[in-house]
Structure formats: C-alpha cells, structure tokens
Amino acid sequence: MLPGIILMIALVAILLSAAFYSVVNSEAYQSEQMRYKLGIVGNTENELLDLGVHMLETEDDMQYVLDLVQFDDEDEARAALRNADISAYIVITDEFVDAIDDMTNDTKLKYYATSGQKGISNVMMDEIALVAANIMVPSEKGICTLRKIMEEEGYEQSEVYMAAYEIFMAYVDTMMLRGEISNVTELGISDGLTTLEYYFISMFLFFALLLTMCAVSFFTGKNNGQYKFLAAKGISPVQQVLGEFIPLLTVNAISIGVVLSFAIAAGHFANIHLDISARMVTGIMLATIMFSAMGYFLYETLVGVINKVLVTFLLYLAGAYASGYFYPKSILPKLLQRAGELIPTGAAFSYVGGVVAGRDFGWPAVGMAVYTVAFIAISVFIRKRRISW
Amino acid sequence: MIEIKNIHKSYGKQQVLRGVDFVVEPGQIVGILGANGSGKSTLLTILAGLQKCDAGFFNIDGKDMLKNTKLKNQLVAYVPQEMPLITELTAWDNLRMWYSSDRLKKELSSGVLKLLGVDQFIKTPVHQMSGGMKKRLCLGCAMNTNPKLMLLDEPTASLDLECKEKIYDYFERYKDQGGSMIIATHEVQEIELCDKCYIIKDGVLVDYKYDGDIPHLIGRL
Numbered sequence: 011m012l013p014g015i016i017l018m019i020a021l022v023a024i025l026l027s028a029a030f031y032s033v034v035n036s037e038a039y040q041s042e043q044m045r046y047k048l049g050i051v052g053n054t055e056n057e058l059l060d061l062g063v064h065m066l067e068t069e070d071d072m073q074y075v076l077d078l079v080q081f082d083d084e085d086e087a088r089a090a091l092r093n094a095d096i097s098a099y100i101v102i103t104d105e106f107v108d109a110i111d112d113m114t115n116d117t118k119l120k121y122y123a124t125s126g127q128k129g130i131s132n133v134m135m136d137e138i139a140l141v142a143a144n145i146m147v148p149s150e151k152g153i154c155t156l157r158k159i160m161e162e163e164g165y166e167q168s169e170v171y172m173a174a175y176e177i178f179m180a181y182v183d184t185m186m187l188r189g190e191i192s193n194v195t196e197l198g199i200s201d202g203l204t205t206l207e208y209y210f211i212s213m214f215l216f217f218a219l220l221l222t223m224c225a226v227s228f229f230t231g232k233n234n235g236q237y238k239f240l241a242a243k244g245i246s247p248v249q250q251v252l253g254e255f256i257p258l259l260t261v262n263a264i265s266i267g268v269v270l271s272f273a274i275a276a277g278h279f280a281n282i283h284l285d286i287s288a289r290m291v292t293g294i295m296l297a298t299i300m301f302s303a304m305g306y307f308l309y310e311t312l313v314g315v316i317n318k319v320l321v322t323f324l325l326y327l328a329g330a331y332a333s334g335y336f337y338p339k340s341i342l343p344k345l346l347q348r349a350g351e352l353i354p355t356g357a358a359f360s361y362v363g364g365v366v367a368g369r370d371f372g373w374p375a376v377g378m379a380v381y382t383v384a385f386i387a388i389s390v391f392i393r394k395r396r397i398s399w
Numbered sequence: 400m401i402e403i404k405n406i407h408k409s410y411g412k413q414q415v416l417r418g419v420d421f422v423v424e425p426g427q428i429v430g431i432l433g434a435n436g437s438g439k440s441t442l443l444t445i446l447a448g449l450q451k452c453d454a455g456f457f458n459i460d461g462k463d464m465l466k467n468t469k470l471k472n473q474l475v476a477y478v479p480q481e482m483p484l485i486t487e488l489t490a491w492d493n494l495r496m497w498y499s500s501d502r503l504k505k506e507l508s509s510g511v512l513k514l515l516g517v518d519q520f521i522k523t524p525v526h527q528m529s530g531g532m533k534k535r536l537c538l539g540c541a542m543n544t545n546p547k548l549m550l551l552d553e554p555t556a557s558l559d560l561e562c563k564e565k566i567y568d569y570f571e572r573y574k575d576q577g578g579s580m581i582i583a584t585h586e587v588q589e590i591e592l593c594d595k596c597y598i599i600k601d602g603v604l605v606d607y608k609y610d611g612d613i614p615h616l617i618g619r620l
Contacts, residue, residue: 232485233481233482233483234479234481235479235480235481235482235483236481236482236483236484236485238444238447238449238477238479238481238483239477239478239479239483239537239540239541240483241447241448241449242447242448242449242472242475242476242477242479242550243472243497244468244469244472397449397450398444398449398450
C-alpha cells in the first residue's frame with residue numbers, strides 16, 4: 011500500500027509542479043503580463059484617426075504597454091477577445107469617421123472589453139483620449155498658418171481672429187471635449203458569461219465538488235468482508251455500487267438544492283442581479299451527478315482514509331484551477347486551457363456555462379455522460395476485483 | 400450430499416487449485432488446512448460464487464450450484480473472515496437487512512438467533528460489541544435462508560476461549576440438525592471439531608487425520 015500512496019502523492023506533485031512551471035515560463039503568460047492588446051475593427055484610413063493610431067504605436071510612451079491588432083470584422087475581434095488573444099477592441103464605425111470629418115461630437119467609439127479588463131480599459135481609454143488631444147499640438151501650427159495666410163491676403167484683424175477662433179473651437183469641440191471618448195460594453199470574463207454568472211457557477215461547482223467528497227465517505231469504505239458477504243447473498247457488484255451511489259447522489263442533490271434555494275433567497279434580499287434560472291439549476295444538478303460519480307470512483311479506487319481525502323482534495327483543487335474556477339483560465343498556456351476544458355471539472359463548467367449563456371453545450375453534455383458512465387463502470391470493475399480477492 | 404469435483408483455478412500462470420475433489424455428508428464438518436496463500440480462501444470463494452473456477456463441479460443433492468446461482472444463494476451460506484456488519488447500526492438493524500420483522504422476532508424467541516444468543520445483545524450497536532458477539536451476529540445474518548452448507552473462513556480467529564466455546568457449541572447444534580460445514584482454519588480446536596480434514600498444498604487436497612501432534616501438522620503444511 012505504501013508504494014501506492016507515495017506514487018500517488020508523487021504523481022499529484024509532479025502534475026502540479028509541471029502545471030505551475032509551464033504557466034510561469036510560457037511566452038503567453040509573460041507577454042500577457044507585459045502588454046495590453048487592443049483590437050481595432052473598421053476603417054482607420056481617416057487622416058486624423060491614422061495620425062492618432064500612429065502616435066499610439068510609435069510616438070507615445072504607450073508603445074511599451076500597448077499592442078494594436080487590426081481586425082477585418084467584429085466577429086473576428088470578438089472571437090479573439092473570448093480566446094483572450096486581446097484585452098479589448100474598438101469598433102470604428104463609418105458614422106464615427108464622418109463625425110470626425112464634420113468635426114462634430116455626436117458619435118462615440120464602440121468599445122468592448124471583458125469584465126476583468128473593464129477597469130484597466132477605462133484607464134487605457136483616458137490615455138488614448140489624452141493622446142488624441144495631443145493632436146491639437148500640431149493643429150496649432152495649422153491655426154498659425156491660417157492666421158498668417160489671412161493676414162497676407164489682407165483680411166481684417168477681427169476676421170482673422172474670428173476664423174482662428176472658429177477653427178480652434180472646432181478642434182476643441184472635436185477633441186478636447188471627448189473626455190468620454192467611448193462607451194464601454196461589458197462582455198463578461200469569457201464565453202458570454204457576466205462576472206457574477208461566471209463566479210456563481212464556478213464557486214457553486216467547486217462547492218458541489220467538495221460536497222461530494224464529504225458525503226461519499228458515509229456510503230463507501232466498508233471492508234471487503236461486507237462486499238463478499240453481500241455477493242454471496244446474491245447481491246451483484248453492479249447492485250452493490252448502485253445501492254451506494256444512488257443514496258449518495260440523492261444526498262448530494264438535496265444538499266445542492268437546499269444551498270441553491272438559500273442562494274436564490276439571499277440574492278433576492280441582497281438585490282444581486284443574478285438570474286438563477288431553471289436552466290442554471292438543471293445544469294448544476296447534472297454536473298452534481300458526474301461529480302458524485304467521480305467522488306465515488308476515487309473513494310472506491312484509493313486505499314486508506316487519509317490517502318482518499320488528500321488525493322481527492324488535491325485532484326479537485328488542481329482540476330478546479332485548470333478549469334478556471336478560481337480565475338479566468340486565460341492566464342494559463344493554451345495547452346493547459348484545452349486540457350482544463352476536457353477534464354471532468356472543465357466539462358461541467360463548459361456545460362453549465364453553455365446552458366446559461368445560451369451557447370452550444372452538446373459536447374460538454376456528452377463528455378459529462380461519458381465520464382459518469384466510465385466512473386461507475388470502473389467502480390463496478392474494482393468492486394468485482396475486491397470481492398474475488 | 401455435497402460433491403466438489405475436479406475444481407481448477409489459476410491466476411495467470413500460477414495454478415492455485417489443481418483438481419480439488421471431496422464429498423461432504425449431511426451433518427459433517429470438513430476442515431481445510433493449509434499455509435497462508437495455499438488456496439483455502441480461494442476454494443471457499445469459488446464455492447460461495449464470488450469468483451469462477453476454470454473447471455470443476457459443485458453439486459448439492461445432484462444440483463449444480465455453479466450454474467444455479469439462486470439455489471446456491473439459498474442453500475449455501477458464506478461467512479468471510481472480516482466482519483460483514485454495518486458498525487453504526489445495532490444488531491437488530493443489521494439483521495433486518497436479511498430477515499423480515501416477524502421472522503426476526505420468531506428467530507430471536509425460539510430459533511437460530513436464540514441458539515446463537517443474539518437476543519442478549521439485540522439492541523447493542525455493533526461498534527460496542529465484543530469480537531465474539533460480532534461473530535455470532537455474522538452467523539445469524541448468514542443463517543437467514545436456513546442453508547444446508549456453511550462456508551466459514553477462519554471463523555474463530557482472534558477470539559477469546561469463551562467466545563470460541565459459544566460458537567463451537569452452535570456448530571455442534573447446527574451439525575446435529577443435519578447442516579454441513581466447510582471450515583478453512585489454522586485453529587487446533589476447530590480441527591478437533593472436524594469430522595474430516597484435508598491439507599491443501601500445491602493446489603492439491605490431501606487427506607489428513609489430526610492426532611494431536613502439532614509439529615507433525617506444521618511439517619505437513
């Protein structure tokens with residue numbers, strides 16, 4: 011038994027170390043930490059816009075913190091935002107370009123950012139507004155030139171003054187008053203979920219994981235003699251496993267239901283704007299079935315109480331982290347992100363998130379069903395082995 | 400009559416049982432002796448239907464127990480070495496898994512459970528019971544179908560003398576009623592209780608007559 015425990019602990023330690031090492035040493039992680047990637051959708055051929063973009067890219071200190079990424083259409087930019095390739099994107103509409111040309115201030119940029127980037131996006135937009143205002147500096151040369159030409163042409167001083175005043179005010183209207191240069195629209199952390207939805211689902215799934223871990227010890231862990239005695243009385247391994255799993259699942263489902271009820275009530279009283287819909291509840295309940303099967307499988311497979319609790323907790327923690335329960339998984343390397351989606355915790359999150367966000371959740375549902383059946387089938391196989399030992 | 404014929408069992412390349420043959424008459428106790436890992440428990444688990452043998456027959460009154468599982472569950476009781484009890488529950492609750500309420504009351508007042516003395520600790524939780532009480536409760540659970548054959552894997556291991564005597568006393572009564580037993584054991588007292596003994600060695604069963612010579616027995620194992 012001892013080599014098995016050591017092997018299991020070593021395996022978990024190696025997995026966690028490898029994950030940590032790959033995160034902090036990945037190019038993706040390091041580049042994500044250093045630069046703010048801003049997507050631009052639409053036409054930037056306008057002279058003033060081109061000047062602004064050029065200044066942002068080259069002439070301002072922001073060149074060290076900002077990457078501008080051009081996209082052909084908004085769908086492409088939105089996909090990049092959801093994949094965490096960019097932090098936000100701006101849509102430059104024809105109306106906005108026309109407004110610049112007309113020197114009016116009635117059309118704003120459309121600005122999209124994820125929830126996690128919304129705060130920093132506002133700061134960035136202030137910076138961009140400041141840079142845009144700097145366009146006024148070269149424009150002063152234009153005003154001086156206009157004044158000089160008008161004086162040479164013999165215009166009255168009052169007329170020169172008025173023309174310079176009008177063009178100056180036009181610039182001011184256009185640029186200086188753009189304190190709120192954009193409307194920021196929150197798209198959520200990822201996959202179309204709001205921050206509240208994301209963390210409510212992730213924390214609830216993590217709670218369900220821990221709950222299954224606690225409850226399972228009441229239904230498993232009997233000695234082999236009991237299993238043998240039951241089998242000799244004609245109760246097959248399948249009946250034994252289902253006889254333990256179904257009560258475990260019932261306890262878990264009731265517990266989750268009670269806590270969900272409290273969450274709905276608490277949200278109502280605290281005026282939290284989270285729609286805990288029937289679809290969300292159904293999704294969480296279906297995930298609970300898979301978690302119950304996973305907890306049952308782990309407790310059936312592992313030997314020794316301390317070993318069971320320790321290994322299960324570490325696996326749950328690693329799985330939850332890799333699947334983005336505690337923090338958006340965009341900080342992880344691409345390979346780990348993909349793995350995080352494929353493991354049971356990730357399948358559950360993709361499924362419940364998909365149900366809530368109205369996305370396609372077919373594959374995560376199939377994945378959850380496959381995992382559930384596999385966990386139960388392997389548990390039956392292990393029980394058979396225990397009985398025949 | 401209980402017939403066990405030509406039982407073979409291998410784990411991979413290791414042959415554990417190589418043609419085990421013996422007969423148990425009604426009211427007879429047969430002891431299976433052997434060193435640890437010799438195949439005693441394997442033989443009992445095959446007869447209890449917990450695992451399949453590679454070849455062989457196990458008949459009771461001419462009926463094949465290896466194929467007729469339902470009948471086997473009724474005629475054969477198996478008591479493993481580890482206690483098959485739910486420790487959080489009382490003796491009554493454990494027995495209720497196997498007996499209807501009415502039958503349990505009847506057996507406690509004048510039946511097999513009375514003989515085993517389970518009625519004296521019927522309300523005691525299992526975790527508060529002595530080893531002997533637990534073993535008697537196990538036997539009580541196993542006896543719910545009035546079996547013709549009991550398979551016992553080291554039934555009195557690690558019990559004190561008083562507990563052993565109570566259990567042996569029950570074995571004698573069961574035997575007197577025509578019940579048969581196959582006991583896998585290391586205990587000298589159990590060997591003395593047996594009508595026939597076999598030593599299992601290298602997968603083969605050999606007749607053995609215990610004459611009180613323990614060194615000779617050890618040498619044979």
